[in-house]
Amino acid sequence: MHNWVGKIGIAALLPAIATLTSTTLAADDFAPAGARATLSVDYIYESAGALSSEGMYDPYEWRVKRSAKLVAQLVAQAPTALSTTQAPDAEQTAALESLATQAQQVSTDMAPMMASVEAIMEKCGEDEDCITQETMKLGAAMSGTPEMDAAMQAGAAAQELGKPGAPRYQAWRPTAQTGTYNIDETVHISSTDPICMSLPGGRCTRDEVRTGSGDIPIPPDAKNNPDAAVGFSSVELDSSKNTLTVLLPIPLFPLPYTETITTDEPEGTHDTPTPVGPQQQLMSLRVNAKGGATNDQALVVALEGDWHSQSGEQVVTPEGPLREAGKLTIRWNFAVR
DSSP: OHHHHHTOSHHHHGGGHHHHHOOOOOGGGSOOTTOEEEEEEEEEEEEEEEEOOSSSEEEEEEEEEEEEEEEEEEEEOOOBSSOSSSOOOHHHHHHHHHHHHHHHHHHHHTHHHHHHHHHHHHHHTTOHHHHHHHHHHHHHHHTTSHHHHHHHHHHHHHHHHTSOOOOOEEEEEEEEEEEEEEEEEEEEEEEOOGGGTTSGGGOEEEEEEEEEEEEOOOOGGGGTOGGGGTOSOEEEEETTTTEEEEEOOOOSSOEEEEEEEEEOOOTTSSSSOOOOSOEEEEEOOOOSTTOOSSOOSOEEEEOOSOTTEEEEEEEEOOOOSGGGOSEEEEEEEEEEO
16 A cells, blocks of 8 residues: 555546546547558649849749648547647646646645554564564554554545546547659849850840659658658547647658759850759659748647547748748548548
8 A cells, every 4th residue: 555655646646637637538439559540641833933133043933832642541549638749728827736636635634644554564674474463463553543543544535546537638649641843943044143144135045844743752660660651640639628639740851853954055154064964863852831841849739520530721931042932732531531
């Protein structure tokens, strides 16, 4: 008993918080553990424009479209009283602190009894008959005393604190991920760089074409570590707030494409010579407003209708120079099978 009571602390009290802070769905409203779902997302990045000026470039024209479709296979975890993806909110934290205070009081109230039990264990060691006799003596000696009443009340309180809370959250974890992509972009540049003065009209022209499509590659180490191809997407249902916390899948490896540059720029125009003919390159897909290639922040969306089928769309404007500044459309769908 001593070891069990002594371990009552914050970790043991976490499951009880949900009973104090939430109104939850009925247990049968959650999906059974092991149920399957899909989380799909389309990323569509577009940028087009022309920059004309009295300076060196007149014009600088570009047209860019990069898209990817990813589908993550998810499996349901058992419903839990606390979130596995988010820190406790203010109300849960307050409840946690209150329960921790109660646990400390339980430990204090049971201290005299625990001291007596420790004395018995030290005296008897592994002798079970001795432990039984000494325990019976202790019980007889303490029967009807205030110390025994306090110990009994503390024991009952400890059992109550240790009861699991009602389920509020259900997390979905990825088991596999696939995707396809397409890259189609062109750039046309006319330059009045002094190095171009010998050319007709005193201008150089430069055309850049980038194309690529197919299956999104998996990380090289996935051959030896299948988990490397699973991805980092996730979904978590909060049945109290009626929300889904969604971390969308992303490409796990840069996207291959072919770049072909055609130009009449004289040798020496650029510090790095322009490559001749098609060149194989890799590109990271922009998937958020900051132009990054990872979703480091989950979406928190209010449920609409049946939580087993949810979808959403958002349009953001990544920042960047010229063809890197455009419109990113993100469409996602979560569906329980």
